[in-house]
Amino acid sequence: MTRFIGTVTLLSLLVNAAAFGTPGVRLPSSFVSTVQSTPRLSPLFISGAGTDLTNGEETSPVVRSIEAEMARAQRKREKYEAKLRKFKSKIKELEKKKMKYLEGSTLVQVEQTFTETAARSAIKAMMWRVIAGSVTLVTTLKFSGNFAYALKVVGSDFFSKAFTMFVGERIMNKSSAGRKSGSDSAGRSVAKALIWRLFAICNTLTVCFFISKDFSMASKIAGSDAIFKTFLMVAYERVWAKIEWGKEYQVDFTI
Numbered sequence: 001m002t003r004f005i006g007t008v009t010l011l012s013l014l015v016n017a018a019a020f021g022t023p024g025v026r027l028p029s030s031f032v033s034t035v036q037s038t039p040r041l042s043p044l045f046i047s048g049a050g051t052d053l054t055n056g057e058e059t060s061p062v063v064r065s066i067e068a069e070m071a072r073a074q075r076k077r078e079k080y081e082a083k084l085r086k087f088k089s090k091i092k093e094l095e096k097k098k099m100k101y102l103e104g105s106t107l108v109q110v111e112q113t114f115t116e117t118a119a120r121s122a123i124k125a126m127m128w129r130v131i132a133g134s135v136t137l138v139t140t141l142k143f144s145g146n147f148a149y150a151l152k153v154v155g156s157d158f159f160s161k162a163f164t165m166f167v168g169e170r171i172m173n174k175s176s177a178g179r180k181s182g183s184d185s186a187g188r189s190v191a192k193a194l195i196w197r198l199f200a201i202c203n204t205l206t207v208c209f210f211i212s213k214d215f216s217m218a219s220k221i222a223g224s225d226a227i228f229k230t231f232l233m234v235a236y237e238r239v240w241a242k243i244e245w246g247k248e249y250q251v252d253f254t255i
Contacts, residue, residue, distance in 0.1 A: 113176050113250050120246025121169035128236060129162045132229055139225045143217055157207045161200065168196060189237035197230045
């Protein structure tokens, strides 16, 4: 037992001498080279032992999280790059149109056609209903003498006429007849006013008769303001023809 302890102690001294270079102690060169050539593993490497990073079989959760974040960032980058390419293409297209317009405006005849946005049509319809409804209120009150009845007539056809006028504006917007120099012509305004007045007379006549059950009074109300409203709507259309808001221009070149 004593011999065994002594042997262990001697080996410990020999190892320390090899590691720290204790003077006066010589060890076999083969033993020293073996000890010194043994690699020392860092704590990071030891903690990651058992993880195969080359084959990706047991990737660390931290690495997986970073890779997922990288993938999301890459997808966002590709998305925004696609949008950027789209806007660059749009800008180039608009620049070409601008150059064609600038060149064509001095060399050839330029026809400016346009379409109206849905927002423009909606605002036009609602504002006209306020104006026309006020006229209808006065006319109905004049013939019926009943303010409650006049309010019923105006209120009943306010939204229906606003909606039908909006639909009519969108249908008329599909035709470029009477549109030149960036606005509606006077003839187009007159045609729109006559078409709308024909419908409005039938609508007002139906509503008045449904409420009062008196066809004579309903016809007076529907017909009395027909001429006045026709001229009023022509003026209303001429004012809107000069308003640029809600117009989308389409420039065509002809020689």
